[in-house]
Amino acid sequence: MSIGIERVGQGIWEVEPRPDARVPARFVASTKLIASIREDETSLRQLQNVATLPGIVGAAWAMPDMHMGYGFPIGGVAATDVENGVVSPGGVGYDINCGVRLLSFRLKESDVRPHLDRIADMLYEHVPCGVGQGGKVKAGHDVIERVLRDGGRWAVEEGYGTQRDLEHVEEESRMDGALPEEVSDLAKRRGKDQLGTLGSGNHFMELGVVDELREPEIAQRMGLTEGQVTLILHTGSRGLGHQVCTDFLKRMMPAMRRYGIHVPDPQLCCVPIRSPEGKAYLGAMSAAVNFAFANRQILSSLAVEGVAKGLSTRAESLGARTVYEVAHNIAKIETHVVDGKERRVCVHRKGATRAFPAGHRAVPEDYRDIGQPVLIPGDMERYSFVLVGRPKAMEITFGSTCHGAGRRLSRTKARQAAKGRSIEREMAARGILVRAASLRTQEEEIAAAYKDVAEVVDAVAEAGLSTVVARLRPLAVIKG
Amino acid sequence: MPGLPKGDFEIVDHTADTAIRGWGSTHEELFANMAKGLFKVIGGEATVSLAQTRVLHVEAENSNELLHDWLEILNALHQIHHELYTSFELIIDDNHLKATVRGGPMDGGAGEFGTEVKAVTWHDLHIQETPHGLEAYVLLDI
DSSP, rough: OOOEEEETTEEEEOOOTTOSSSSOOOEEOOOOHHHHHHHOOOHHHHHHHHSSTEEEEEEEEEEEEEEEEESSSSSEEEETTOOOOOOOOGGTSSSOOOOOEEEEEEHHHHHHHGHHHHHHHHHHHHHEEEEOOOOOOOHHHHHHHHHHHTTTHHHHTTTSOOOOHHBBGGGGOOOOOGGGGSSSSSHHHHHHTTTTOOTTTTEEEEEEEEESSHHHHHHTTTOOOOTTEEEEEEEEOOOHHHHHHHHHHHHHHHHHHHHTTTOGGGGGGGGEESHHHHHHHHHHHHHHHHHHHHHHHHHHHHHHHHHHHHTTTTGGOOOOOOEEESSSEEEEEEEEEEEEEEEEEEEEEEEEEOOOOOOOSSOGGGTTTTOOOEEEEESSOEEEEEEEOOOOHHSSSSEEEESSOOSSSSSHHHHHHHHTEEEEEHHHHTTEEEEEEEEHHHHHHOOGBBBHHHHHHHHHHHHTSSEEEEEOOOOOOOEE | OOOOOOSEEEEEEOSEEEEEEEEEHHHHHHHHHHHHHHHHHHHTOBBBOEEEEEEEEESSHHHHHHHHHHHHHHHHHHHHHTTEEEEEEEEEETTTTEEEEEEGGGOOBBBBBOOOOOOOTTTTTTTEEETEEEEEEEEEOO
């Protein structure tokens, strides 16, 4: 290990700076996690690189689920000054507005357990997933334009879910400032039949149950009680968003040279926020954010129908409710206090989740006195967590916390670990059903391939960024 | 000393994603082999007919960018048309590429598919001359 690190606070570490660093490079980790983070030299170097971005303020941050990314480490957070700072597509990633929604049902585990096989089948049937699976919504040019402008609101107008869902989504499921005209024709063509599709890789849908309450009062305010059935949805802006990122990296590379900006890694490519290219990127990114919001709104509506079919009942009778929806690949203009002064900054969250505390006006009214819910999915075999934002996150990490478990094994190593085993049967023996578009994905997503998400959420709790509210256990998992 | 290349391409293990390393005696052969690698990742063990022929033109500022854009456009075409491509004939002339690609619809495919590719990244993307010919490396975001 050649990169020096030093503990600078409760659960907070600092990486030795590059000579051209503009701010410190810090990360959040518990003593339990520090050994594995120390070994991952690439992500620490990427964090050092982020600290050189023009106009970056406070510190470059990485969350305890950090691992190697492109330019930014996954788990990276950077705030740049709106007046003299840059925006970097690498700080958002290819899967713009990849995010997580949590739904709760007026159902207990005992209500679904006898019908779990059929529910899993129905969920799998209702939710297009896997390679090359188009969605049921065939979006022509006009529809795509509306989706890019209005996000989840469009989906609700089309009959997917209700207005109440939108109130429990970041940005109320519609990001202002979207510029559909800055999204390329190729990106729109990639997206035209991907609305209401899950994708593959680590994207999933999971029927689960609340199996432990750590903060019962806060959980109750979120409508979560022990034994209650839940559904987690993890996906993003699909090919449309991926193409927006690809297009803008290409467009920004020559522009960056024109602006005389030098970065240590081409994937860290950036331009001034106030430049024409910066404004165009933020407009196109916001449009892709809206595409992802609409995608999750449609999918959650399809999932509720799937559960209803599995129980041979009507969707309206399930008491389905959106607890909250977070984005974990996004850049947003927000107000934060830096060096004692309020400043407008562009907060890049690449594999990091917004975690605003109680009292913040961006938190939905009915949650404002408890703070913003944060949803942290784990691997498909163990558990996921619901957290809530704390004031400390606002003070140090620009209102951000972790986003998931983070991979530990490569896909090949995971398949080797799964060799000769029936993952499906092993999970079934523990009461978890899995439906996957491919056996390969099932093997690549085994629990051993991921870090223990419990250690990740404990680390952000120890650092004071968020409080763990509840733990969810999987019952049926749908994988692409 | 590194070993001799074992074939047209190899899928390289990577913690969160997947990389392709390919070889060729010419840029044309190298680019075709990298495309085969890409569709091995996406298509897995599936086989498709050669029912569809598409002609592409790609232009870039240098050969790295040309390789990146070539693989990107193939991935975009696969997603738009739900097709897998397995045959690639190319002519590369001064960072301009003309290709005839053949493949077929995925719904007619047999066997298990691989995984979606979100993007071809710039991370460590390179083409280099080796004693055995040209070698290229790209990392895919999965």
